Amino acid sequence: MAFRCVGVVLLCLVVLASSAVPKNARKKPANPPARAAADAERDAEITNSCPDDGFFADAEQCDKYYECRNGEIIEKLCPDGMVFNDYSPDEEKCDLPFNLDCSQRPKLQTPIPALHCPRQNGYFSHEDPKECGKFYYCVDGKFNMITCPDGLVYNDKTGICTWPDEAKKKGCGAAEVFQFDCPPVNETFGLTHPRYADPEDCQFFYVCINGNTPRRSGCKLGQAFDDVQKRCEWARKVPEW
Known part of the structure; x- marks a missing residue:
């Protein structure tokens, strides 16, 4: 990577400094227009010389970053499946993609797949x-x-287990997971989130969010859902039990 020199007097020093940069270090790509002005200015500095010692994200590739030490720039990559978290130039941290917004730096290194793992690391x-x-x-x-716990599905966007309606995963909607559809509700007199007994298990019931999105919930051990009172009661008090 070459360093730009403003004065002719510094030319010799620049040549000597550039010879210390690793051969695999490459010039940092230009910033996309959408990046903030402060980030663009910082990246321009890294392109030509290190602004300060620290770790700085690449402008286009989310898992690539640069280490600056004593004026030397070293290009680095996170482990496959991880991306660089640039929250602080003092920290060298690779993170899970769910924890960062890589929309402005969408490029990634070539994946190294393994059994059940599209990339080496991640969910x-x-x-x-x-x-x-x-x-x-x-x-x-x-x-x-x-x-995941019963009634939840894996959410590709967050990397955690969530309700089916939140995950919005094809073939894994509430109707497919619960095999239950919320009955029609009279909007004038109906409850906002009505409850219905689980037809398969008296300990459980469904809460229909806004009257149409089912979520499965349950009573404590030894209790059952009273479909008349619409609440959990001790099992001996519930006629259906």
Whole structure:
């Protein structure tokens, strides 16, 4: 990577400094127009010389960053599946993609897939689209399969288990997961979030958010849902039990 010199007198010093940069270090790409002015100015400085010692994100590739030490620029990559978190130039931190906005730096390194792991590190959906509540946690290409609590599905956007209506995952909607549809509600007299007994298990019931989106909930151990009172009661007090 070459360093720009303003004065002719400094030319020799620039030549000597540039010879210390690693061969695999490349010039930092230009910023996209959407980047903030402060970030653009900072990136321009890194392109030509280190503004300060620290770690700085690449302008186009989310898992690439630069380390500046004593005027030397070194290009680096996060482990496959991780992206660089540039919250502080004093910290060298690679993070999960769910924790960062990479929309302005969408490029990524070529993936290194392994069994059940599209990339070496991260959280990934189960290959079977019908397995809504199962996903893989991968570290260095080795996987662990995790199962969400009953009624929740894996959310690709957040990397955690959420309600089906929040995950918005194809084939994993509330109707598919619960096999339950909220009955029509009289908007004039109906409750905002009506409750209905689970037809398969008296301990559980469904809350229909805004009258149309079911979420499964449950009573404490030893209790059952009273479909008349619309609340949990001790099982001996519920006639249906």
